[in-house]
Amino acid sequence: MITVWGRKTSQNVFKVMWLLGELGLEHQRIDAGGRFGGLDTPEFGALNPNRKVPVLRDGDLVLWESHTILRYLAARYGAGTFWPQDPGERALVDRWTDWTATALQPAFMDVFWGYFRTPPEQRDWAFINDGLKRTARLFTLMDEVLARQAWLSGDRLTMGDIPAACTLHRWYSLDLEKPSFPHLEAWYGRLQERPAYREHVMVSFEELRGRLAF
Numbered sequence: 001m002i003t004v005w006g007r008k009t010s011q012n013v014f015k016v017m018w019l020l021g022e023l024g025l026e027h028q029r030i031d032a033g034g035r036f037g038g039l040d041t042p043e044f045g046a047l048n049p050n051r052k053v054p055v056l057r058d059g060d061l062v063l064w065e066s067h068t069i070l071r072y073l074a075a076r077y078g079a080g081t082f083w084p085q086d087p088g089e090r091a092l093v094d095r096w097t098d099w100t101a102t103a104l105q106p107a108f109m110d111v112f113w114g115y116f117r118t119p120p121e122q123r124d125w126a127f128i129n130d131g132l133k134r135t136a137r138l139f140t141l142m143d144e145v146l147a148r149q150a151w152l153s154g155d156r157l158t159m160g161d162i163p164a165a166c167t168l169h170r171w172y173s174l175d176l177e178k179p180s181f182p183h184l185e186a187w188y189g190r191l192q193e194r195p196a197y198r199e200h201v202m203v204s205f206e207e208l209r210g211r212l213a214f
């Protein structure tokens, strides 16, 4: 049985949970991090010396880093669907995972932490607005791609959609004024038709509001 350590409200955790759901894999999730704590114990340190969630265990294999876990699950259990067999096709999928890790997620995290996780009286609006501008620029790029195709890498959902689609839900959940992106919004509609996206990604994260730390 696959085990995942991590709280439901973590974006890096629900990326993994969503893919497990899409693949229909039996699993258990153990609450850790945030209000649950537990990352400082020697047992958790042995699983992940970075003391972060998610951690996944499958048999003897223990993995940390959400995108590494996504690649592993997709390759092992979703070959040919979430993880194309052809190296060229696979690279077209995988680039979105890297792009989200290095471009979209860092820009959006400045907004998420600067706005949502910071108590109102401590917010730095120049910082937040800069993050909003950078995030919107990246969503514009995605909107242009999604004008031509239904999913980021072509005509079906793959592993490459997962990280960006997780950021997207958080973006649309924030009570901030946002530009209109018609193709991105249509993609969000298609994502919401998937039961595993609704179950694992569209979860309340209200407990994180104004909490820079636990």
Ligand SMILES: N[C@@H](CCC(=O)N[C@@H](CS)C(=O)NCC(=O)O)C(=O)O
Binding pocket: 010, 011, 012, 013, 032, 033, 034, 039, 051, 052, 053, 054, 064, 065, 066, 067
């Ligand atoms: N690059 C890592 C980042 C992991 C990370 O920062 N996890 C956060 C949750 S999103 C964490 O463990 N924070 C401490 C906590 O939740 O208590 C990954 O993608 O897995």
